[in-house]
Amino acid sequence: MAEITAPAYRIIPIIPALKPDAMVESKPYVASDKIQEAIGFPGKLADDWQVTHDAVIAKMGELLSKYRSLKVYLDACVHCGACSDKCHYFIGTQDPKNMPVARQDLMRSVYRRYFTLPGKLFPKLVGARDLTKEVLDEWYSYYNQCSECRRCSVFCPYGIDTAEITMAAKEILDSVGYGQKYSNEIIGKVHKIGNNLGLPPPALLDTLEGLEEDVKEDTGIDVRFPLDVKGAEVLLITPSADFFAEPHIDSLIGYAKVFHASGVSWTLSSMASEAGNFGMFIGNYEQLRKIALRVREAALELGVKRIVVGECGHAWRVAYSFWNTLIGVGAGASDPYAIQLQNQLDLRYKQPMHICEFTWDLIERGGLSFDKEANDKHIITFHDSCNVARASRMGDFAGGQFEIPRNIIKACANNFVEMRDGATREQTFCCGGGGGLLTDELLDLRVKGALPRMEALQQVKDSHDVNFMATICAICKAQFTKVLPMYGFDRRVVGGVHQLVSNAIKLGDK
Amino acid sequence: MSLLFALLFYLAILVLALGLGYKVYDFARTPAPLLIPTTPAPTTQGGVALRMAREVFLFESLFKSNLWIWGAGMMFHAGLALVLIRHLRYFTEPVWSWVALIQPFGIYAGLLMGAGLCGLWIRRIFVERIRYISTPSDHLMLALLLAIAASGLSMKFISHTDIVGVKNFFLGMMHLNLQPLPADGVLYLHLLLVAALMLIFPFSKLLHAPGVFFSPSRNQIDNPREKRHIAPWAADLEK
Structure with missing residues (x-):
């Protein structure tokens, strides 16, 4: 196979001419x-x-x-x-x-x-x-x-x-x-081990303890990363990539710092240590439901009052749009099945809640303070992740999913630049790796699919020296880390919104 | 000939009503198990009604997509709507006053409709992407609609037909009291094509007309956290 390279930017960004059958050979490995x-x-x-x-x-x-x-x-x-x-x-x-x-x-x-x-x-x-x-x-x-x-x-x-x-x-x-091998193998893992990456509970515990030490060393403060704590207020469901992949882990540290500053007790679950739900990608309602049921089980077992979801695009779609249907996380149920869970959850809060909603709510109430200069090395733009943008919402009004992450960035950083109209918000371009395509044998497709986003990023790099593209999706982060270098960017250009929060949040005076 | 046309139109009306009725019933009875509005979406029923109205009357999404398709599509559909309303005068006696009022605009509407159709067809032929996705039926549908417009307009501009006779024919049909249809080749052609359009409506892409109202990405309320939404077959999984 020839070496995979990025396509050239379109000089006049209009409709490309057709190349029939250009990608007919592109296919993922078939599942065994x-x-x-x-x-x-x-x-x-x-x-x-x-x-x-x-x-x-x-x-x-x-x-x-x-x-x-x-x-x-x-x-x-x-x-x-x-x-x-x-x-x-x-x-x-x-x-x-x-x-x-x-x-x-x-x-x-x-x-x-x-x-x-x-x-x-x-x-x-x-x-x-x-x-x-x-x-x-x-x-x-x-x-x-x-x-x-x-x-x-x-x-x-x-x-x-x-x-x-x-x-x-x-x-x-x-x-x-x-x-398709990639998606179906991952679904097998989530049932068997609890998360898409196959990270067993002891390894997870080890990772979290390591993080506590790292943050202590870094800030001098005991920020906790609790696992399976019964009676915690909040259960955090986050993509398993947050536990060890770069730059994902920096956002996990950000969530922990926000919880620390808020004083709200929280926990992760080893049983439901995965927000991603590949049942959606393969369009199988039974799998979609079965994977979501782990969250319900964990919530009931740990007795939590609130469920908060970390930075992940399709996971937020499943959580926001489908969880109430699938497992009764939400409100307004009339059936005994969902009523049990809904009685346990504190319905004064949105259920489920996005971590950005949690953080922004705290910021609005004056509960967080930032040293914005800590992010001054970054000139930041925001990549709307497709499933958050077009299949979910945050906050109380249509379009909150666009405003809230931007508001958080502006609250904790000084330099924010938008990419061109038609490439953000509801018209945002996918990173090129979503929908169960984030697998190596599809790299050629993924690199080509990233073209329109890379063009828009290049424009703000040229015009405003943008050097950081924040996003709130584990797949976007993994995909861009891989394809950014092929377009001549540093791979650390991509990072999470809570990575920026983590950089700037003040913990000492709380 | 009058009898043949009367029978043809009775058949066409029957097929259109039953076929479309069945399709609408079929769309309506099929559950939508998950909430999938394309967001940002309205959070209230009223908001959804407004979104649908913008979609149906202004082609809002198409406007975002491509001004050329939007322009040609708007010309055709708006023209067609006016022309259809204008044709009510053949089915009402006395003619409703608001229908009488818009009569003078009907001719321009017919021209607008033809121009829109030509625009859409030119796009279909000359834009590589759209030529690629076109099937023979896509072209035939445009040809049919254009022929209907052209035959209709030619009765206004080239050879007038006996419209009083046409009206008597249709009023007669409505009262099951057959009246003669004026013997006029262009009129025959026009009516034949219209009947053909009615007959294929429920089996073709013309189903986009009822379909848009049933499109979950446009007609659902964005309120999944506030209200549990569950389809009967999905609820069965919980038992």
């Missing part, structure tokens, strides 16, 4: 039978194609009856092209099948053939096609080139969200034994 079976999927494709064919169509029919999104989105598209130049993977790869509409059509063509009258009668006319092994391979390739970031759904006049179709495709592929 062991990985598949560990989470309840068939180990491999059936030997007889007809069996697989029938199973795919049956599964598609089942999903069409369970998900209104899929049904409406497959019917409603008029091929207007509004989404066609909006996907970061299309911009970076120029492969036309990475246009959101073309990606949807990979499935829509099969839907039309088997589920609609015109497709049954006049397949050629309406772009319908038979399901063949080649079609299924194409699904595997291109539905694993979508990070489920929802940027296309912002621009679609009917709100068609390609992520919903990608999730359905992955669900179908899994159900016939054609799963």
Whole structure:
């Protein structure tokens, strides 16, 4: 394989010309039978194609009856092209099948053939096609080139969200034994060990004790990193990358310092030592729910009053948008199942709460003080993580997910610069590594998918000497750490919002 | 011929009503198990109604995306809406006063509609990305709509048809009392194409019209922390 390099910045940043099949060979490793079976999927494709064919169509029919999104989105598209130049993977790869509409059509063509009258009668006319092994391979390739970031759904006049179709495709592929190794292996680990990285409880405890020593050495203050403390007020659920990856760990230190300054007792859980929920990436409701249930179990066992979520994009989507549905973390339940948990939680607070909401609330009430000069070496911009921006909220008003992290940055640092319009807030570009694509064999795709973000970053670097891009997502942090150097940036340009908080927070006078 | 057209239109109305009715029922009965509004999203029902109104009347998302598609799409849809309202005069006696009021604008609306369709078609043919995603039916749909507009306009500008006779025909149909349809080739063509459009509506991408109202990313309230949202099949998992 040729060495992977970054594509050139677009000189005139308009629509790229098409390069058909440029990425047809890009596909992640297929999950082994062991990985598949560990989470309840068939180990491999059936030997007889007809069996697989029938199973795919049956599964598609089942999903069409369970998900209104899929049904409406497959019917409603008029091929207007509004989404066609909006996907970061299309911009970076120029492969036309990475246009959101073309990606949807990979499935829509099969839907039309088997589920609609015109497709049954006049397949050629309406772009319908038979399901063949080649079609299924194409699904595997291109539905694993979508990070489920929802940027296309912002621009679609009917709100068609390609992520919903990608999730359905992955669900179908899994159900016939054609799963993706990276995501499914991680789901196995989260069930077996408690987190995506396979960090066992003793190692976690060791890491946290080490952190206490480090912070003590650094600040002279006993900032605690509690694990499995019963009766704590707050249970913090954070991505496991926060426990040891760089720069993630600096944000974990930031959360601990904020809790320390707030005086609120808190704990991590070894059982639920992972905020990430890859069940969402593979579109499997049962896995999504089962992974979330660990959080509910931990909350009940530890008797906490509040659940706070660390810096992680899709995890915050799952927590904010889905937890109340899946496991009853939230309010307004009328069923006994959720009422038990909701009686335990203190509903005067938002449940669940984002760590940024927690920190900003404290700042607003004057509960934190900062030495802003400590961040003066940084000229900071903010990368909105896709799932936080377009699939969740913070605070009490629509768009709080944009304002609150920025407000925190401005409260603890002096130099803040926005990237260009059209590349931030609801129109932000995905980092290029979301949706279960953060795996080495997809590095070429990830580098190309980062192009529009890197262009926007380069602009503010050139105009304002920006040298720090804050973000609140573990996947964004890992992805940028890897691809920034390929675009000529230092990898330490990326970091967390609570890393900046950690740099500047004053602990001594509390 | 009058009888044939009457039967065709009875059939077309039946297929349109039943087909669309079934589709709407099908959309409505399919659960949406998770809250997936594209955020930032309204946090109240009223806010959602406003968002939907902006989407339906102003094409808000399309406006954010691409001004050319928005412009051509707006011209076509606004023109079509006015033209449809103007055609109410063939189905009401006496003609409602507000319908009578907008009659003079109907002609411009027809021209606007045609221009919009041409714009959309030019885009479909000449923009590489959109040509790539187009199926033969996408082109045929534009051809059909354009032919409807052209045949309709030609009855205004080129060869007038007996519109009193047309009105009698449709009023007769509405009262199950068949009246003769004026023998006019252009009129026949116009009506044939309209009937064809009605017949394919429930089976084609024209479903975007009811579909937008059922799009979870646009019609859901952003209130997951305040209210538990759960689909029946998902609730069964808890038993």
